[in-house]
Amino acid sequence: MSHNVLLVEDDNAIAMVIRAALEDEGLSVDTCDTVACRDESLAERQYSVMLTDVMLLDGDGIETLGAVRDNYPDMPVIILSAQNTLDTAVRATERGAFEYFPKPFDLDELVRATLQAVQSRSASAGEDGETVEGLPLIGRSQPMQEVFRMITRVLHNDLTVLVLGESGTGKELVAEAIHQLGNRKGGPFVAVNTAAIPRELIESELFGHEKGAFTGATTRSIGKFEQASGGTLFLDEIGDMPAEAQTRLLRALQSGRIRRVGGNDEIAVDVRIISATNRDLQPMIARGDFREDLYYRLNVVPIKLPPLRERPDDITPLARHFLVRAASEGLPKRTLGADAARLLEKQYWRGNVRELQNLIFRAALLAREDVIDADTVRSLLDSGQAGTDASEARDIGEQVAQWLAAQDIADGELYHTALAELERPIFAHALSRTSGNQLKAAQMLGINRNTLRKRLSELDIDPEAFARG
Numbered sequence: 001m002s003h004n005v006l007l008v009e010d011d012n013a014i015a016m017v018i019r020a021a022l023e024d025e026g027l028s029v030d031t032c033d034t035v036a037c038r039d040e041s042l043a044e045r046q047y048s049v050m051l052t053d054v055m056l057l058d059g060d061g062i063e064t065l066g067a068v069r070d071n072y073p074d075m076p077v078i079i080l081s082a083q084n085t086l087d088t089a090v091r092a093t094e095r096g097a098f099e100y101f102p103k104p105f106d107l108d109e110l111v112r113a114t115l116q117a118v119q120s121r122s123a124s125a126g127e128d129g130e131t132v133e134g135l136p137l138i139g140r141s142q143p144m145q146e147v148f149r150m151i152t153r154v155l156h157n158d159l160t161v162l163v164l165g166e167s168g169t170g171k172e173l174v175a176e177a178i179h180q181l182g183n184r185k186g187g188p189f190v191a192v193n194t195a196a197i198p199r200e201l202i203e204s205e206l207f208g209h210e211k212g213a214f215t216g217a218t219t220r221s222i223g224k225f226e227q228a229s230g231g232t233l234f235l236d237e238i239g240d241m242p243a244e245a246q247t248r249l250l251r252a253l254q255s256g257r258i259r260r261v262g263g264n265d266e267i268a269v270d271v272r273i274i275s276a277t278n279r280d281l282q283p284m285i286a287r288g289d290f291r292e293d294l295y296y297r298l299n300v301v302p303i304k305l306p307p308l309r310e311r312p313d314d315i316t317p318l319a320r321h322f323l324v325r326a327a328s329e330g331l332p333k334r335t336l337g338a339d340a341a342r343l344l345e346k347q348y349w350r351g352n353v354r355e356l357q358n359l360i361f362r363a364a365l366l367a368r369e370d371v372i373d374a375d376t377v378r379s380l381l382d383s384g385q386a387g388t389d390a391s392e393a394r395d396i397g398e399q400v401a402q403w404l405a406a407q408d409i410a411d412g413e414l415y416h417t418a419l420a421e422l423e424r425p426i427f428a429h430a431l432s433r434t435s436g437n438q439l440k441a442a443q444m445l446g447i448n449r450n451t452l453r454k455r456l457s458e459l460d461i462d463p464e465a466f467a468r469g
């Protein structure tokens with residue numbers, strides 16, 4: 001049976017391309033360029049799916065979507081948008097859109113989503129949600145648009161989310177956005193940075209303790225789990241969690257109940273867990289430093305934040321955003337010169353958005369004129385004052401030297417021991433990228449497969465531990 005698709009798009013060129021691609025898949029496509037035409041077509045014919053642009057000649061395709069949903073609750077709607085803000089993505093899904101595609105989009109992916117929508121015609125009827133504005137999550141680039149799409153998918157459920165990405169890429173901000181825009185916005189958002197708490201105090205910090213549970217526990221204390229009840233608990237730097245705390249956390253996630261340190265009662269807790277890490281957990285699992293079962297519990301929906309250098313399109317909008325913030329915090333009002341913007345876009349940004357933010361605040365403070373020029377940016381970059389954390393800025397050679405200085409390796413073994421230490425993360429990286437496929441890992445590494453197999457066995461690395469994405 002042939003399915004009808006309604007394509008509402010006022011850019012003729014885009015409409016033609018999409019139409020041709022969908023017709024190639026055997027779908028029958030009607031096109032419209034206005035809200036009025038859309039409504040007429042919907043009244044005349046039954047459609048399996050509608051694809052619609054947001055800004056149409058006579059109105060907003062999202063704002064008017066509520067009525068469409070009421071009249072045709074079973075018809076999936078796919079939104080195509082050139083206004084690539086998180087706000088648009090959220091508005092779209094709150095109005096019940098089946099999928100959201102920021103422009104420019106990947107045509108194959110759009111076709112795939114359309115076919116999928118045709119098959120699952122039972123998309124649930126959406127309700128009119130409120131519009132959330134002013135979210136400070138900037139991300140015009142394609143990779144960030146993908147992040148926005150993932151965010152919209154977890155707003156109206158309590159799925160456990162694991163936010164991955166280098167330091168300073170905005171992991172905490174994403175967690176906050178999910179909380180603020182989602183079902184739990186009325187509840188508390190409680191953030192815990194596992195790396196910042198002394199190891200021996202982590203369990204009591206998370207789960208609380210009873211009076212007298214340990215020396216110094218002079219009163220009962222309520223932990224972060226209980227504080228976050230009804231809301232979201234954000235566990236940052238999850239890779240730094242000690243083994244005992246991992247076990248306790250796993251138990252809490254499995255049972256929905258916690259026990260305070262030194263306490264006997266099981267207390268039911270209603271929290272959504274969002275965790276984050278800038279470390280690659282796979283090799284930690286392989287080494288036995290992170291529980292695999294906990295990893296699967298936390299990693300129900302992974303959201304990967306790309307490093308800033310992989311999304312240069314975001315750099316200028318971010319810089320402008322930080323200038324506005326700097327001004328609102330009492331720093332002089334500045335604008336960004338085009339030459340300065342170009343220079344910023346070419347940097348490596350090891351410290352990611354945080355490093356850019358620090359540089360912009362300093363530039364706002366130090367610039368001699370209202371417009372920040374390339375010279376000002378260059379001098380801040382040269383002086384290394386952008387604010388990258390010193391531990392992040394250290395290069396790998398320095399890290400190795402520091403590591404060696406702290407070791408006590410027997411004479412005659414230094415070279416092989418140190419080399420093995422370096423090989424471990426290299427092999428783990430290749431194996432985790434190739435899901436444990438030794439042939440592909442060997443190709444990636446550029447070494448012989450037998451050499452790889454031999455070294456893995458010598459280093460006691462189990463490639464099976466990397467099987468699965």
Ligand SMILES: Nc1ncnc2c1ncn2[C@@H]1O[C@H](COP(=O)(O)OP(=O)(O)OP(=O)(O)O)[C@@H](O)[C@H]1O
Nearest residue numbers: 136137138166167168169170171172173278353354
């Ligand atoms: N997309 C973004 N739009 C606006 N501000 C951002 C964005 N991403 C990050 N920031 C800002 O950059 C800073 C660092 O972000 P955040 O603390 O969320 O990073 P993180 O990945 O959690 O870092 P870490 O791993 O070091 O904890 C914050 O001040 C945040 O507000």
